[in-house]
Amino acid sequence: MMSEIVHKNSAPEKPRLSFILLDWGCRERFTTLDWLNKQDIPRDQYELIWVELYDRVMDEVMEKSDIVITCNQRGTYHKHLGYNVGLLQARGDLICVCDSDAVFPADFVRSVFRSFGIEGGGQSQPLVLMHYEWRTSLLYPDDLSDAETLKDSARWQWWPLIVNEGACVTVRRADAVRFGGFDEHPSYLGYLCGPYDLAWRLVNAGWPEVWHDSSVALWHFAHPDPIGTNGQKASLRQLMEKAHPHMQGHALTAVEAFSTGRFQPLQENPKIWALRMSDRRIGSELETRYSNLTGQMGFSPWFVRKLWVSLFREILGQYFDDRLWKPVRSSIRSILGERLYSKLRATYHEHLAVYRIEHSMLAEHPVLLCAYKGHNLVKVLDKFYAARHGLSLDLTTEEGRRHPELLISTSYYSLLKLVREAS
Numbered sequence: 001m002m003s004e005i006v007h008k009n010s011a012p013e014k015p016r017l018s019f020i021l022l023d024w025g026c027r028e029r030f031t032t033l034d035w036l037n038k039q040d041i042p043r044d045q046y047e048l049i050w051v052e053l054y055d056r057v058m059d060e061v062m063e064k065s066d067i068v069i070t071c072n073q074r075g076t077y078h079k080h081l082g083y084n085v086g087l088l089q090a091r092g093d094l095i096c097v098c099d100s101d102a103v104f105p106a107d108f109v110r111s112v113f114r115s116f117g118i119e120g121g122g123q124s125q126p127l128v129l130m131h132y133e134w135r136t137s138l139l140y141p142d143d144l145s146d147a148e149t150l151k152d153s154a155r156w157q158w159w160p161l162i163v164n165e166g167a168c169v170t171v172r173r174a175d176a177v178r179f180g181g182f183d184e185h186p187s188y189l190g191y192l193c194g195p196y197d198l199a200w201r202l203v204n205a206g207w208p209e210v211w212h213d214s215s216v217a218l219w220h221f222a223h224p225d226p227i228g229t230n231g232q233k234a235s236l237r238q239l240m241e242k243a244h245p246h247m248q249g250h251a252l253t254a255v256e257a258f259s260t261g262r263f264q265p266l267q268e269n270p271k272i273w274a275l276r277m278s279d280r281r282i283g284s285e286l287e288t289r290y291s292n293l294t295g296q297m298g299f300s301p302w303f304v305r306k307l308w309v310s311l312f313r314e315i316l317g318q319y320f321d322d323r324l325w326k327p328v329r330s331s332i333r334s335i336l337g338e339r340l341y342s343k344l345r346a347t348y349h350e351h352l353a354v355y356r357i358e359h360s361m362l363a364e365h366p367v368l369l370c371a372y373k374g375h376n377l378v379k380v381l382d383k384f385y386a387a388r389h390g391l392s393l394d395l396t397t398e399e400g401r402r403h404p405e406l407l408i409s410t411s412y413y414s415l416l417k418l419v420r421e422a423s
Contacts, residue, residue: 002078004071004085007057011066012044016093016118017109018173019046020086021065021100024053024077028223029140033064035104035147046109049086050100053077076189080182083195084269087181090173093124097195098168101140102133103219105147111216112170124172128199128209131168132217134158140221150219161214165250166194168218175202178279181272183265187253192246200258201265270296285381286364359384359412366395373423375407377415383408384415386422 019036036048050065053073062068067089071082083097094116116124134150136157150156176182176198183197203209245252253266273296282288293299333341354372359379361367369377375386380395386407387393394400401408407422409415 002071002073002081004069006067006069006089008062008065008068009089011047011049011091015045015047015091017046017112017170018086018090018092018095019048020083020090020095020097021048021050022053022079022082022086022097023050023056023061023100024073024079024082025056027101029101030058030060030064031140031144032100032102032104033061035102035106036108037064038106039104039109040106041110041113045113047090047092049089051082051086053079053082078184078186078189079193080184080188080197081269083182083198084184084272087173087176088269088271088275093118093173094170095173095176096168096170098131099133099218099220101220101223102168103144103147103150103221105216105218108216108218111213115210115212116170116172126172126175126207127170128202128207129170129212130163130165130199130209131170131212132161132214133164133167134161134217134219135164135222136220137222139223147219156219158219161217163211165196165199167220169195169199171199171202171207175207177272177276179205179263180265180268180276182269183253183257183267184269185253185266187244187266188251189244190242192242192244192249193251193254197251197254197257197265200254201263204258204261205263268296284364286362289362289382354416357412369412372416373419375419375422377412377419379412383410384412386415386419 021032033048033050036046037043039046047066048064049067050061050069052061052068052070054077055070055072057068057070069085069089071085073081086097087095094112096112110119112129113119115129116127118124134156136159138157144150179198179201181198182195188197199209247255256262257266277291280291282291336344354370354377357369357377359369361379363379363381366378366380369379369384371377371389372386375388378385378387378395380401383401385395385401387395387403388405391403391405393403393406407415407418409418
């Protein structure tokens, strides 16, 4: 279980980009916030959301971030839960999930807007924007104040630029929600996970992936981590953060999703599920009721078994009715004679048949169920109506369904009782 707490919320009113920056009690410095606060566009165009997976609240983070949230997780952290907390809090058209200890060039936000086609305003285009990140074995210099100096490759000994899917990704917020947010499956526990989970599923769904211009790549200095790729030795505790199998540092579940073409998460955040479902536009009342029958977990095994039994009875009932009961009824009719048979048939319909009527079907339009004690019983949408014989009205309209002489109930059996009392 996770109970997030919002410690600060002073974000711009209408940001276009939301940065989601994660910490799990490990960051030693928070200079990333300085670089992001120095962008060359107005500050109200983007917001900084800092998500702490545990419960640490740092004064510097409170001062320099727009929104600060603690998730109060216990045990091995789950980054994707934190990503989703940030996604739900974000108000920008775009979200950027990135390293919270990187250095950003001053034109980074502007270049993101340019990539999505919104530098001059307008609607953003569907895109998965992956960001390069320069890496080095050198430690962060305490006197670093100008990001332009980092372009001196010889001085800072940057490694050759490679694809690093977990460093920084920008997508449209609406697309992130539409495809279920970040997968909260337990196989993403620990260090080996990242925003590429969502990015690859968006690619599977047909969104184009573009690697950002390397001239606006991030810079990342060395620190101990569970992978140990930067020359810094990891502690045993850090090594244990590799909690699930991986393929060359990529979460196995994400690689499998990418390879199989899956574009929804294995375990979707309930709030994101509800938000995604509320955005649907459905064309008819009938479909609307089908669309909200189960909740997020789907049909229960018990309900499915019940439908199997119902199907079995339906098949057998129709088979024996055609081959046995119809011939038997014809013989009884011949033996009893038309008068007695008709009387018995009327008695059956009056007292027994109405209780065997299938009335649980969905009825977008009026459905005549049966005649009972001088009334026609009709179902429309989720209500049952009894109209006495000879009453002229149109049950397809709201006005017709409000006729004062109608008997109305939300229960079929309650309607039968109303008809008996009125007869």
